[in-house]
Amino acid sequence: MIGKSRYIWQGRNSRHRAPCGIVMMVLLLALLLFACSRRGTAAIAESQAAGQSVQGSPNQASGIDNSASKACAEAARAVLGPSGEVAKCGHLLGLSSLEAVAFIRLERPGLDKSDLPVLRLVILRRTDSHWGVELDAKDLTEGGITNPSGYLEPQYIVDYLPPQPYHGFVASFDDHRSDDTRGFVLYLAELGPPGDTDMGSDIEIAWNPAVGRFQEFVYDQDPKGFIPELKNPKRVKSPPSPRPSPSPSPKQAP
Numbered sequence: 001m002i003g004k005s006r007y008i009w010q011g012r013n014s015r016h017r018a019p020c021g022i023v024m025m026v027l028l029l030a031l032l033l034f035a036c037s038r039r040g041t042a043a044i045a046e047s048q049a050a051g052q053s054v055q056g057s058p059n060q061a062s063g064i065d066n067s068a069s070k071a072c073a074e075a076a077r078a079v080l081g082p083s084g085e086v087a088k089c090g091h092l093l094g095l096s097s098l099e100a101v102a103f104i105r106l107e108r109p110g111l112d113k114s115d116l117p118v119l120r121l122v123i124l125r126r127t128d129s130h131w132g133v134e135l136d137a138k139d140l141t142e143g144g145i146t147n148p149s150g151y152l153e154p155q156y157i158v159d160y161l162p163p164q165p166y167h168g169f170v171a172s173f174d175d176h177r178s179d180d181t182r183g184f185v186l187y188l189a190e191l192g193p194p195g196d197t198d199m200g201s202d203i204e205i206a207w208n209p210a211v212g213r214f215q216e217f218v219y220d221q222d223p224k225g226f227i228p229e230l231k232n233p234k235r236v237k238s239p240p241s242p243r244p245s246p247s248p249s250p251k252q253a254p
Contacts, residue, residue: 064089064090064098068089068090068098069086069089071098071126072086072089072098072100072102072124073086073089075100075102075124075126075131076100076102076122076124078131079102079122079124079131079133080102080103080104080120080122081104083104083105084102084103084104085102085103085104085105086100086101086102087101087102087103087116087121087171087173088100088101088173089101092184093125093183093184093207094183097125097126097127098125098126099123099124099125099126099134099184100123100124100125100126101121101122101123101124101171101173101186102121102122102123102124103116103118103119103120103121103122103171104118104119104120104121105117105118105119106118106119106168106191108168108170108191108194111170114172115170115171115172116170116171116172117168117169117170117171117191118137118168118169118170118171119138119168120136120137120138120139121135121136121137121138121169121171121188122135122136122137123135123186123214132148133148134147134148134213134214135147135152135186135205135214137169137171137188139166140166141163141166145188145203145205146229147213147214147215147229148213149213149229149231150229150230150231150232150233151229151230151231151233152203152205152214152215152216152227152229153203153216165193167190167191167192167193167194168190168191169188169189169190169191170188170189170191170199171186171187171188172186172187172202173185173186173187174187177204177206177217177219178204178217178218178219178220179217179219179224183206183207184206184207185204185205185206185217186204186205186206186214187202187203187204187205188202188203188205189201189202189203203216204216204217204218204219205217206226208226210226211226213229215227215228215229216229
């Protein structure tokens with residue numbers, strides 16, 4: 001029966017039927033290949049998008065198009081002036097919003113390459129075409145490290161007499177919190193005077209999804225976790241520096 005079927009297929013009308021069948025098979029195969037390639041491309045795009053949203057990595061500029069990069073740069077200059085630069089631009093929080101870490105550069109030779117010396121640093125976030133300042137790190141006399149709800153780090157503010165000079169911060173980034181939770185992390189340490197290699201303790205700052213704000217995060221003390229910001233920290237005046245006592249004059253010879 002198989003042989004008969006093959007002979008019947010190769011009968012009188014085989015000159016017309018065979019090419020049509022082959023063409024149909026080729027077309028069907030092409031359609032299947034096209035559908036598979038579309039499905040594969042869509043899956044890759046979805047996988048990449050999912051990877052970005054889960055990682056919340058600070059290094060997501062590769063997934064940002066030119067228009068988003070341009071928007072980040074324009075927002076940085078709008079807040080910080082013409083000296084504003086962009087350190088990070090992307091979906092840093094793993095959300096649909098666009099975030100930018102912008103800063104004013106501070107020249108401090110001798111630091112590690114991973115350290116970014118800044119005079120001021122802000123984290124900007126765009127939602128519904130509107131940019132807002134989610135974090136602002138600047139001179140303590142101008143506010144220190146704040147989010148829209150208050151101060152992040154100090155338990156109180158010391159008004160030094162005479163005022164202490166401000167030397168900026170060193171910023172660094174990570175994609176894991178200190179408790180190994182994945183997400184965008186900013187570390188800030190206050191700089192000492194030029195030539196001084198000692199820096200203040202790192203302040204770990206991360207996004208708290210429970211309150212929708214950047215807050216300080218601690219893991220090496222109790223209680224662990226996010227520390228609520230202070231709306232009105234106490235201000236303390238330091239006593240003026242004592243004047244050096246005059247050196248006693250040598251006794252005059254009799």
